Amino acid sequence: AQTVTQSQPEMSVQEAETVTLSCTYDTSESDYYLFWYKQPPSRQMILVIRQEAYKQQNATENRFSVNFQKAAKSFSLKISDSQLGDAAMYFCAFDSGNTPLVFGKGTRLSVIA
Amino acid sequence: DAGVIQSPRHEVTEMGQEVTLRCKPISGHNSLFWYRQTMMRGLELLIYFNNNVPIDDSGMPEDRFSAKMPNASFSTLKIQPSEPRDSAVYFCASSCTTFGTSYNEQFFGPGTRLTVL
Numbered sequence: 001a002q003t004v005t006q007s008q009p010e011m012s013v014q015e016a017e018t019v020t021l022s023c024t025y026d027t028s029e030s031d032y033y034l035f036w037y038k039q040p041p042s043r044q045m046i047l048v049i050r051q052e053a054y055k056q057q058n059a060t061e062n063r064f065s066v067n068f069q070k071a072a073k074s075f076s077l078k079i080s081d082s083q084l085g086d087a088a089m090y091f092c093a094f095d096s097g098n099t100p101l102v103f104g105k106g107t108r109l110s111v112i113a
Numbered sequence: 114d115a116g117v118i119q120s121p122r123h124e125v126t127e128m129g130q131e132v133t134l135r136c137k138p139i140s141g142h143n144s145l146f147w148y149r150q151t152m153m154r155g156l157e158l159l160i161y162f163n164n165n166v167p168i169d170d171s172g173m174p175e176d177r178f179s180a181k182m183p184n185a186s187f188s189t190l191k192i193q194p195s196e197p198r199d200s201a202v203y204f205c206a207s208s209c210t211t212f213g214t215s216y217n218e219q220f221f222g223p224g225t226r227l228t229v230l
Contacts, residue, residue: 043202045221091156100146100169101219105155 006104023092117222138207
């Protein structure tokens, strides 16, 4: 069974600075997808970024980028130029295409003005 | 597109009462997922349906929980009788799923915050 581990329950970052959230996963699959979801205080789950395992190039969406290390089974999220609106819970998730998403426990990010 | 719709947004009930949570998936989506989120356990998948058929209900905590999907546009999650430890946020998500192929982005509803006193 696939597992997703987020080792940082809480993180904080100064506004305009950069922060990296960690995620590791375990799978025997070779083709899969990885996601980062954001959950602000409104509770809404918002897809931030996704990465296809067969692509070596790291995904980027504006200020959000990932560092995908397939051999190490690592999938970290980097947020550049952090903004107050980035404060939220962030969940890493794994999708093999054959089973539903498997989520990590989440990292609560605080942004300090 | 209205997105995934859940009702009610908040529910407060007393222990022993029946609770029914409702979900309307995005039109055209063929998979529906029920999740429970708590501080202690994080986001847990309870059950998911594909083409209205329950595929995996291994995450349903016990017999007090049941879920139905009578048609492609409606699903319910029922707890009977409810207990204080059922207090959580319950999310419904839907996707246009073809298992075994490309990824299937899940779209989440706003969640129902359930409090059982």
